[in-house]
Amino acid sequence: MKKFLINIVLFILIAGLLATALDYAITSGLHKRTDYVQEVWNDVMNPAVDPDVIVLGNCVALHDHSPHVIDSVLNVDSYVFAMSNLTFPYHDFMWEMLKQHKYKDHSPKLIILALDYSDLVYREAKTNMENEQFLSLFYDKRAREFLCKHGGYNWLDATVPCYRYYGHKKRIKYGLMNFLGVSKYAGTSEHYKGYIGLDSEYSFSERGDRTFTQPIDNNVIALLDNFMTDCYERGIHVVVTLPPICYELTDMVDNDDEVYGVYESLAKEYGFDFISYCDPFWMSMDTTFFQSPNHLNERMSNIYSLELANYINSQQLLDNR
């Protein structure tokens, strides 16, 4: 039995060492990839990318805020740091990561915080449709802690090499191939500074008479409050914006006014701007402006970005910053 146990331990040790090397290879390979999510995370961790204006939010931030327009109107360097289908705790997490890697000793001039009716809850990153973006972040202590505490990952993901990659076959393959320098697996990038315009026809499969009440988590409200305190103390102005959402969807949300009321009161408390482009805003009233109920098409996202940039200009929010 003693010999058996010694051999088992020895085998586990060797396998563990090899798994550590493999984990490193996959993660390094993934960091070399040029797909959208990976490039954005690489830019988060790259101090050379140093935008004046950052846009935080979920997919409404990603698809509706065009840095082409914002940069040209405001004469700044902007970047959209968004994570699809995730809520405010993840925007806050992104902000923490940006502070750690980019804004240690200085701050962006302005933060555009793009929110929607769904932002006041926790969601699991692990079950997110783009969850694979988080796998290569586990080398970062803060990311690891956040993802294990709120993202649905556990201590095995955080401590056992390769464990979190199990089942992500494509990600493993892409990471290894990139590590080995096979360019075929480098991925394609279709974003411009974190923005992706959408140009397909409008579709909304869940259209119907049913309505739903969006949950509101007080812990998330407290987190939003902390975020604003942090920005206020660092002298960063925040524009809380509600990008247009098609009326077909907002009609289905029973308590969107309540959610937006929370955003507005917090923003006003800190002297930040709150601006709603949601229903009954004219852009929300025509389905042909949208690609899906939450996302404007590319043409309208440029128009919306222009409206937002003009607002920032008109309020002189970037002056003396």
Next chain:
Amino acid sequence: MTINSLAFLLFFSVVFALYYSPLSPKGKVQNVLLLLASYFFYGYTDLRMLPLLLMVTGIFYLVGQGIEKYEDQKQSDYLLVSGIVLGIGMLVYFKYTNFFIQSFANLLNAVGLQTNWHSLKIVAPVGISFFVFRLVSYVIEVHRGMMSASKDILAFATYVAFFPCMLSGPIDRPDVFIPQLQQRRSFSYDVSVDGLRQILWGLFKKVVIADNLAQFVDAYLGGESLLSGSTTIIVAIAYTFQIYADFSGYSDMAIGVGKLLNLKVARNFNHPFFAVNIADFWHRWHMSLTSWVTDYVFTPLNFSFRRLRKWGMIFAILVNFLIVGLWHGASWNYVIYGLYHGLLFVPLILMGRMNANTEVKIGWLGLPIPKDFLRMILTFVLVVFGMLIFRCSTLGQFAGVITSLGQGLMSVPEIGAVDNWLFVIIMLVAEWVGRKTEHALDVSYVRSRVLRWSIYLLVCFAVFMKGGETTGFIYQVF
């Protein structure tokens, strides 16, 4: 808790540690531990059915005692028949009631009599086909005098509920398994190491091959659209490898766990794709079920109808395979699957080749000679067609598949991910090389430890690379 899950690893680690610890100084204590572990495992899977398992275990234990106790043959026969009726009755009730109701209603509807019969809400206990066959086997063996009735209810209950084999077999025989439980099992290094190897090989087959082929097969056979003939053939081949890798993978893991406990579990597969005729195939495929029905159905029937010579044997084999088909469940495709395989035996019986030599002759580079290779291919083709019948859940779906076979046979087929097929080839090569051993990863003959461990690590790497699909075991529903 499936046998390839992390939860099972934790569960088994605790059982293993206690099993060989000083806390288990006697075989009986080990049996108590195994029984508690088995009931925990079963309850974890389906708690509602645990009382039923306890009840039938008790009843069959008493029936076994009764059969041995009564010297009067008639009373003993009566008890045997009671036991068999109870066991088969349970199977019929839980698995076939709705099938009979629906089939009878369909028949009446077909002759113009409208019925309004509804299916009953019956939930079949998990693993019922396996534990019922173990119980029935026990009373028959005691009645035949091949073993004495177990005095030790602990050993008997452990045999019935032994957790590695509870959900998907193999179906152990009482005369082999129970005696092992009647003494303390001490740790054996060589057996345990081989058990670990066999578990790893089973895991490879399940996770790398079966689960990945399942994605491909389900995508094509589950859909409504008609496939081209060539794609249908590829999907059928993929399904054949999937079901083999799935079921034999489970069996390997169960046998491996048994070895870690120093218990010999019945072998279930013997490299079936190297069979040179259909009889040889069934000597290698789901061996514990095949030997069960051979001993308790085919042999008695064949003996009863021996006057009819070959026709008696044909009748016995058809009944035998009808039972094999129906054992899988209540569905016409299983009936046809059984009869199809039964009919494949007819030419062999008529030509007197049932027990022909199936030893494969080896030629160039250690490969089979062309004649034997062709026989293997022919057998494989017959098996693949049978698997198509097995896979189709309705006769309508089967008819659709047969129709699709007739069109686009020469078109370029869909084959799915190429690496899935690469791993199938690796499995076949490994099994061919290791065909004299119980499992393909038995590399104990390799002297270099570095080489042996490198092989294990490579298999682990393949599991990591290709694993993660969470599909259950196909035979777990039987």
